[in-house]
Structures are given as structure tokens and as C-alpha cells.
Amino acid sequence: xxxxxxxxxxxxxxxxxxxxxxxxxxxxxxxxxxxxxxxxxxxxxxxxxxxxxxxxxxxxxxxxxxxxxxxxxxxxxxxxxxxxxxxxxxxxxxxxxxxxxxxxxxxxxxxxxxxxxxxxxxxxxxxxxxxxxxxxxxxxxxxxxxxxxxxxxxxxxxxxxxxxxxxxxxxxxxxxxxxxxxxxxxxxxxxxxxxxxxxxxxxxxxxxxxxxxxxxxxxxxxxxxxxxxxxxxxxxxxxxxxxxxxxxxxxxxxxxxxxxxxxxxxxxxxxxxxxxxxxxxxxxxxxxxxxxxxxxxxxxxxxxxxxxxxxxxxxxxxxxxxxxxxxxxxxxxxxxxxxxxxxxxxxxxxxxxxxxxxxxxxxxxxxxxxxxxxxxxxxxxxxxxxxxxxxxxxxxxxxxxxxxxxxxxxxxxxxxxxxxxxxxxxxxxxxxxxxxxxxxxxxxxxxxxxxxxxxxxxxxxxxxxxxx
Amino acid sequence: xxxxxxxxxxxxxxxxxxxxxxxxxxxxxxxxxxxxxxxxxxxxxxxxxxxxxxxxxxxxxxxxxxxxxxxxxxxxxxxxxxxxxxxxxxxxxxxxxxxxxxxxxxxxxxxxxxxxxxxxxxxxxxxxxxxxxxxxxxxxxxxxxxxxxxxxxxxxxxxxxxxxxxxxxxxxxxxxxxxxxxxxxxxxxxxxxxxxxxxx
Numbered sequence: 001x002x003x004x005x006x007x008x009x010x011x012x013x014x015x016x017x018x019x020x021x022x023x024x025x026x027x028x029x030x031x032x033x034x035x036x037x038x039x040x041x042x043x044x045x046x047x048x049x050x051x052x053x054x055x056x057x058x059x060x061x062x063x064x065x066x067x068x069x070x071x072x073x074x075x076x077x078x079x080x081x082x083x084x085x086x087x088x089x090x091x092x093x094x095x096x097x098x099x100x101x102x103x104x105x106x107x108x109x110x111x112x113x114x115x116x117x118x119x120x121x122x123x124x125x126x127x128x129x130x131x132x133x134x135x136x137x138x139x140x141x142x143x144x145x146x147x148x149x150x151x152x153x154x155x156x157x158x159x160x161x162x163x164x165x166x167x168x169x170x171x172x173x174x175x176x177x178x179x180x181x182x183x184x185x186x187x188x189x190x191x192x193x194x195x196x197x198x199x200x201x202x203x204x205x206x207x208x209x210x211x212x213x214x215x216x217x218x219x220x221x222x223x224x225x226x227x228x229x230x231x232x233x234x235x236x237x238x239x240x241x242x243x244x245x246x247x248x249x250x251x252x253x254x255x256x257x258x259x260x261x262x263x264x265x266x267x268x269x270x271x272x273x274x275x276x277x278x279x280x281x282x283x284x285x286x287x288x289x290x291x292x293x294x295x296x297x298x299x300x301x302x303x304x305x306x307x308x309x310x311x312x313x314x315x316x317x318x319x320x321x322x323x324x325x326x327x328x329x330x331x332x333x334x335x336x337x338x339x340x341x342x343x344x345x346x347x348x349x350x351x352x353x354x355x356x357x358x359x360x361x362x363x364x365x366x367x368x369x370x371x372x373x374x375x376x377x378x379x380x381x382x383x384x385x386x387x388x389x390x391x392x393x394x395x396x397x398x399x400x401x402x403x404x405x406x407x408x409x410x411x412x413x414x415x416x417x418x419x420x421x422x423x424x425x426x427x428x429x430x431x432x433x434x435x436x437x438x439x440x441x442x443x444x445x446x447x448x449x450x451x452x453x454x455x456x457x458x459x460x461x462x463x464x465x466x467x468x
Numbered sequence: 469x470x471x472x473x474x475x476x477x478x479x480x481x482x483x484x485x486x487x488x489x490x491x492x493x494x495x496x497x498x499x500x501x502x503x504x505x506x507x508x509x510x511x512x513x514x515x516x517x518x519x520x521x522x523x524x525x526x527x528x529x530x531x532x533x534x535x536x537x538x539x540x541x542x543x544x545x546x547x548x549x550x551x552x553x554x555x556x557x558x559x560x561x562x563x564x565x566x567x568x569x570x571x572x573x574x575x576x577x578x579x580x581x582x583x584x585x586x587x588x589x590x591x592x593x594x595x596x597x598x599x600x601x602x603x604x605x606x607x608x609x610x611x612x613x614x615x616x617x618x619x620x621x622x623x624x625x626x627x628x629x630x631x632x633x634x635x636x637x638x639x640x641x642x643x644x645x646x647x648x649x650x651x652x653x654x655x656x657x658x659x660x661x662x663x664x665x666x667x668x
Binding site for chain 1: 487488490492493497498500501502503504505515520543544545548549550551552553556571573574575578579582583633634635636646647649650651653654656657660661664
């Protein structure tokens with residue numbers, strides 16, 4: 001029998017039925033929903049006159065559209081308020097557990113899922129949000145789906161999906177000081193492009209990956225979608241099991257240690273073959289920044305913007321249009337360039353370790369006067385931890401605005417928009433045109449690089465804040 | 469629930485010769501607050517169609533009356549980014565029934581197929597030829613035959629064969645719904661669940 005990858009083991013173990021010349025019917029263990037991509041799915045159930053098949057397997061939160069200030073007050077924007085109320089009604093009607101706005105455990109869906117013990121090794125996990133790949137950090141097959149597929153899962157706990165090809169990305173070696181997991185994934189995407197892994201499901205492995213904490217692994221898997229991958233996973237190990245051991249509770253698991261014994265079989269067999277393999281050296285990776293309008297347009301923070309997007313040809317018109325939007329030129333150096341906003345948060349870097357990293361540089365310093373900085377915790381739990389560890393105090397003393405949890409400026413569905421033409425160094429995951437507000441200019445970076453920018457008021461190298 | 473069938477489409481095309489068009493351009497996040505599937509066509513490519521003041525941007529192809537049709541022809545890596553199905557609803561609601569490119573993002577492709585919007589993959593060369601022809605002559609008509617999986621530029625008789633998953637092709641040809649299919653195999657799903665819990 002052919003040696004199996006971890007991806008194969010999980011996928012094959014969840015196939016209810018294979019359709020000849022068609023997709024597989026894949027059973028879904030965990031379904032996360034939020035207020036933006038679920039309403040039409042519930043409408044569909046209502047039109048069909050059917051219930052939610054397995055309501056206990058769906059977990060809901062309100063995160064994309066909610067304000068990050070004055071959450072105790074009624075939401076001012078009518079459409080946002082309507083969406084959140086719809087979610088409340090639908091969850092109540094169909095018997096779905098909801099960690100809604102103002103719930104003690106509310107937060108960004110891909111932050112609270114793992115925090116509350118709902119994401120576990122070996123699961124298949126879906127959500128109407130492309131960054132569902134985050135949960136792959138626990139050794140799961142987790143991916144984003146559209147609203148029609150949300151309806152499929154609500155109706156039958158299954159989805160129709162063709163099995164993707166398999167890619168392994170190995171990262172070996174030690175990270176330099178000042179370089180984080182965000183830089184690793186940004187580097188990889190800049191090397192293979194925003195569409196470079198389309199059609200593939202990625203497994204990340206190697207000593208550099210193994211050395212990362214669970215939160216750092218979540219950052220990596222979170223951005224797998226930004227290279228076009230269907231999803232990305234990391235095989236569970238003691239780091240994973242220790243993270244789960246220290247959670248207050250894990251729903252549905254009575255005996256954690258005997259379950260851990262089963263989870264230890266979730267590995268890729270040594271002889272397993274991938275359709276494509278890439279190897280990277282962590283020592284080559286330096287702090288990154290994006291300069292264009294897709295996550296593949298990234299470079300070292302002290303680098304120069306490439307003259308062309310294809311070394312064999314002149315710069316394409318799409319490339320030049322992208323730079324023009326950003327107000328940059330080919331060959332330009334970005335270090336020292338003035339910025340206007342800093343956003344630290346999102347499902348990519350909105351967890352406690354990200355805020356600790358941010359605080360490392362901020363502590364005892366003041367935010368630059370020309371910078372408006374938004375600090376948005378990924379969840380209520382993170383918000384509480386930040387306060388308990390004194391981080392909130394550090395940020396406030398330095399002149400930062402600390403908000404309440406939500407997706408906030410990552411996609412700026414709410415009021416947390418970056419104004420047109422302004423530069424924002426952001427720990428989020430996408431720098432598309434207008435992502436953070438019409439005309440906004442996003443520069444993606446790690447929490448350390450964002451902190452350095454917030455203190456200097458310019459694009460900066462975080463390594464200057466670390467004594468060698 | 470039955471959907472609109474797709475078998476043969478003859479139409480002129482709208483050219484969008486830009487690469488890496490992502491879902492935030494197709495439908496900006498601020499328009500995702502609706503709770504129904506209708507009306508998204510108004511906000512298709514909103515920030516490219518209209519300026520901040522709401523005036524039409526005359527340089528954008530959708531505002532150029534020379535071009536019209538049910539087929540959108542776009543540069544490579546179309547639909548990258550978010551899983552928002554609203555992007556497909558916007559394109560479909562505007563009036564398009566097919567999108568042609570040399571490369572589509574996975575989630576966008578799945579969402580399209582689930583909504584009767586046919587994603588057609590052609591080679592880079594064919595795409596370039598098609599875009600050049602349309603821009604020179606906006607009355608260029610194409611013929612899409614889903615059953616034969618052919619895309620033909622009528623005036624020059626040039627044809628490309630496109631790939632499509634056989635199951636999805638059948639669903640589109642017959643206007644069939646995936647959820648109806650899944651509901652029909654409920655007993656297999658509960659059978660799977662029983663086996664899984666017995667295996668524990």
C-alpha cells in the first residue's frame with residue numbers, strides 16, 4: 001500500500017463517498033460560522049424547510065462587521081446591526097452555540113476556535129472565510145468555503161470537494177533575532193507568488209517550523225491561502241499537545257491523554273510522496289514588508305523594490321499599476337519611508353504572543369507623533385490576558401489606542417478604515433487595493449516590524465531595537 | 469432546488485486585461501453586509517467603476533458602452549483572495565454567465581461552479597489573442613458549448629477546449645443542486661457517522 005501523507009490520512013478517513021469523475025463527499029467535523037457569510041445559507045435552509053443536521057458541530061461568532069469600540073452600545077450601522085441580529089436569530093432558531101457580540105468568549109473566529117478547544121488534531125474544519133486555513137496548525141484539514149457550501153454543511157454536515165494535490169514546504173534552520181513566523185510565510189509567498197500553490201494543499205515541516213509555538217504556527221497556516229493553497233497544515237507534536245493540555249476545557253474529550261496517543265499517529269509516513277516539494281533556509285529570512293497590492297509582492301524591509309515582476313521581461317502594466325497605487329517606484333528603497341497608521345491585530349497576528357512581541361519594542365518608548373495606531377486583540381480572552389500582563393498599560397502609556405476584539409481594519413467592514421492615500425503598516429494578511437479602505441495603502445508586516453514602524457513613524461527594521 | 473441550466477452561450481465579451489484581480493476589487497468588503505443574494509451587481513468592481521464622489525470612471529471598461537455581453541475575459545489569476553461567494557453573485561447579478569482566464573483561484577472557481585457562472589480556462593496565448601481581438605473589435609462574438617467543452621471565437625473560427633469537472637458539468641447542464649444530491653444520500657452520511665463512532 002502506498003505510503004500516506006498526513007493530509008491523505010485525514011482526507012481519506014473523512015470520505016463518505018467518492019463520486020466517479022467527480023468530487024469526494026467529505027464529512028466535516030467542525031464548522032465555524034460568522035455573521036457575514038451565513039445569512040444566505042440559513043435563508044436556503046428555510047426555503048427548503050429543513051433543519052440544521054448536526055447543530056452541535058457548528059460554532060458561531062460575530063467578528064467581521066462589529067465595531068471595536070463601545071461594543072456594549074447598540075451597533076450604529078444599520079446593515080451591520082442587521083447582520084449581527086440575523087446571526088443571533090438563526091443560532092437561536094437552529095440550536096447553534098453562539099459566542100456573539102458581548103459574550104465573554106467572543107472574538108475572531110480563527111482565534112476563539114483554538115482557544116476554546118474546538119479545533120483538534122485530525123479534524124476536517126470549514127468556515128465561510130478563507131483564513132480558515134489557520135486551524136491547520138493543529139494538524140487538521142481546514143479550509144475556507146463559500147456561502148453555498150456553508151448551506152451544504154448546515155444541511156448535511158458534508159461538503160463536495162475534489163481532492164487537491166499535495167505540496168510540502170520544508171523550512172530548516174534557526175531564525176535570526178527580530179525575525180518571526182510572519183516573516184517566514186511572507187518570504188515563502190514572495191518566492192512562489194500569490195498563485196504559486198493554487199490547486200495544492202500544503203504541509204509545512206522542517207526544524208524551523210517545529211521550533212515554533214502554536215500561535216506562531218497559526219500565523220503560518222493562516223497565510224497559506226495567500227499563496228493560493230487550498231489550506232496548510234503542520235503535523236501535531238508535543239508543542240500541540242502541551243497547548244491543548246493547558247486549555248481550561250476541551251469539549252467532547254473525556255480522557256485527553258488517551259486521545260493524545262491516537263493523535264500521535266497523525267504524521268506523514270517517511271516514504272510518502274508529494275506532488276511538489278520546496279525547501280527553504282530560515283537563516284536566509286529577514287524581516288519582511290510588502291510593497292505592492294498582493295501578498296506575493298514582498299521583500300526584505302531593508303531591500304529595494306524590484307525593477308520588474310518578471311526577470312526575463314520588462315515590468316508588466318499590472319505591476320506598474322500596483323506600484324502606482326502604492327505611490328512607489330521600481331528600484332525605490334522603503335526603509336525610512338514615512339507611514340501614517342499601524343494596525344496590530346487580525347486572525348494572523350492578534351494573539352497574546354503577538355502583543356507580547358509588540359510590547360517588547362514599545363515598552364518605555366512613545367509612539368511617533370505622525371502615527372495613528374490601532375491595537376485590536378483577537379478575542380476577549382486575549383484582551384483580558386493583555387490587561388493582566390500589563391501590556392494594555394504599556395500600550396496606552398506609549399500613546400496607542402487599544403480597542404475591543406474584532407476583525408477591524410484587516411478588511412475594514414466596520415468604521416476602522418484607513419483613509420485614502422495613507423500608509424498603514426499592518427499585521428493582517430492582505431494588501432489588496434482598497435482592502436483597508438478605499439485608496440488605503442497597506443504594508444504587511446510582522447508585529448515586531450509594525451512596532452518598529454509605530455515608534456519611528458517610518459518603515460523600519462525591528463532588528464535595530466535588539467542588541468546583538 | 470433547481471437552478472438555471474447552462475448549455476450553449478453565444479455572446480460578445482467584456483475585456484478586463486488585468487492580472488491578479490482579487491475578490492476585494494470584484495466586491496469590496498463594505499458591501500458584504502447584505503443578508504440576501506440579490507443586488508450585488510450594482511457594486512461589481514465598485515471602486516474601479518466609480519470615483520470617491522460617485523462619478524462614473526469613464527476609463528473603466530464597464531462604463532465603456534462599446535463593450536457589452538455575458539462573457540467577462542480577464543487576465544490571469546482571477547478571483548484570488550477571499551472566499552466571499554458574493555464576488556460570484558456580483559458578477560452573475562451584473563449579467564455575466566461566463567468568465568474566461570488563463571488561471572483562476574481555487575475558491576473562486578468552486579464558488580462559480582456552485583452558482584452557474586462558468587469559469588473557462590484557456591492558455592495564456594489564446595487569452596492574449598482573444599483580448600486583442602475584442603479590444604480591436606468589440607462586436608467579436610464567441611460561442612460557448614458546455615457539452616462539447618469548446619470556446620469558439622466565431623469570426624475567425626478559432627476554438628479552445630476547456631476543462632471542467634464532469635460532475636460539475638452535469639450539474640450545470642441540468643441545473644442540478646449539490647445540496648439536493650447530498651440530502652439524497654443522508655443514509656450514507658449517518659452510516660459514516662456510525663462507523664466512525666464504533667471505531668473509537
